[in-house]
Amino acid sequence: MTDFDTEKTYTLDDLGKVDFGGTPLAVLGHPIQHSVSPAMQNAAIEKMCQLNSRFNDWTYFRFDVAAEDLERALPLFHKNSFLGLNLTIPHKVHAMDLIKGVSPDGERMGAVNTLVWDEFGYDGFNTDGYGLKMALANDLGVDLKDANVILLGSGGAARAAAVQCVLEGCARLYVGNRTPERLQGLMDVLHAMPGGDCAEAFAISELPENLPEHGVLINATSLGLEASDPAPIDVAQLPLGWKVYDMIYNPAATTLLETARARGMAVANGLSMLVHQGARSLAIWSHVDVDAHVMMLAACRALKYPPRYD
Numbered sequence: 001m002t003d004f005d006t007e008k009t010y011t012l013d014d015l016g017k018v019d020f021g022g023t024p025l026a027v028l029g030h031p032i033q034h035s036v037s038p039a040m041q042n043a044a045i046e047k048m049c050q051l052n053s054r055f056n057d058w059t060y061f062r063f064d065v066a067a068e069d070l071e072r073a074l075p076l077f078h079k080n081s082f083l084g085l086n087l088t089i090p091h092k093v094h095a096m097d098l099i100k101g102v103s104p105d106g107e108r109m110g111a112v113n114t115l116v117w118d119e120f121g122y123d124g125f126n127t128d129g130y131g132l133k134m135a136l137a138n139d140l141g142v143d144l145k146d147a148n149v150i151l152l153g154s155g156g157a158a159r160a161a162a163v164q165c166v167l168e169g170c171a172r173l174y175v176g177n178r179t180p181e182r183l184q185g186l187m188d189v190l191h192a193m194p195g196g197d198c199a200e201a202f203a204i205s206e207l208p209e210n211l212p213e214h215g216v217l218i219n220a221t222s223l224g225l226e227a228s229d230p231a232p233i234d235v236a237q238l239p240l241g242w243k244v245y246d247m248i249y250n251p252a253a254t255t256l257l258e259t260a261r262a263r264g265m266a267v268a269n270g271l272s273m274l275v276h277q278g279a280r281s282l283a284i285w286s287h288v289d290v291d292a293h294v295m296m297l298a299a300c301r302a303l304k305y306p307p308r309y310d
């Protein structure tokens with residue numbers, strides 16, 4: 001057995017060869033080498049150790065696991081006593097069929113990003129919706145209850161966001177997506193939820209008409225991940241009282257955010273969502289309050305952002 005290195009990206013071949021310590025945690029994804037989750041989570045764990053020695057042997061790692069390897073990976077992590085796993089692209093949906101239990105929110109969102117070990121297997125949760133709710137409140141002062149929301153996208157992140165909006169009791173939820181079939185699948189889920197009749201679909205090429213004066217537009221498409229990507233909609237069509245949230249945090253400012261900011265609109269990127277979904281995962285594993293500020297500072301360092309102290 002060799003000692004672990006939290007900077008390293010591990011593979012399944014390392015399980016059984018490396019000593020990952022007493023209470024290992026990990027994020028699994030592909031690609032994964034640029035994930036800032038280990039930096040964020042290990043910073044929070046370090047803080048938790050100052051208050052409670054039971055966390056002294058907790059460490060969080062990153063593992064590169066390809067889509068086709070998840071089925072064989074989960075029993076290996078279980079056997080090696082990984083207490084908690086985070087799942088990112090491409091595993092969040094497939095994992096639902098491979099674990100023994102899924103939380104009600106995870107079921108509705110159709111995806112899980114947080115797995116918790118017990119002796120019989122892993123149970124799955126979804127903390128993305130919670131992360132978004134906290135990010136909108138902290139960064140933009142938006143309370144989803146009674147809010148008007150335009151949501152762009154119908155993939156995993158958009159599904160979590162849409163379900164969270166309905167759970168929180170938003171006033172109107174307009175959802176647009178490039179592929180109509182995927183959009184319809186999400187609308188079916190929302191309309192089956194109590195309060196889901198607030199949701200209506202629109203074609204992403206054209207914003208809904210007669211929008212209220214105030215609301216929040218959330219980009220949950222991957223358009224913007226490349227610096228040269230155009231904005232998914234024309235923000236000039238939005239009333240100036242609207243705020244704009246982009247789930248993308250790398251690059252720090254997408255074309256959508258830059259054009260909205262240039263119009264004087266309040267904007268925020270996805271960093272805070274990332275931090276709060278991670279803080280919630282750690283709280284699920286540890287059953288203690290987690291310091292999201294420490295995670296924010298660590299994420300800023302890892303992403304080479306200027307430090308944020310909120």
Ligand code: NAP
Nearest residue numbers: 153154155156157158178179182220221222247270273274
């Ligand atoms: P996903 O499941 O692959 O969904 C991608 C979405 O983007 C789909 O709705 C897709 O539309 C749309 N899309 C892709 N290319 C497009 C284009 N050229 N024009 C218009 N729409 C396009 O991905 P995901 O997991 O939901 O992630 C979506 C975004 O959220 C990513 O940028 C991801 O980095 C970000 N995210 C951030 C956080 C955070 O914590 N901040 C968490 C999760 C995800 P179609 O259905 O038409 O293909």
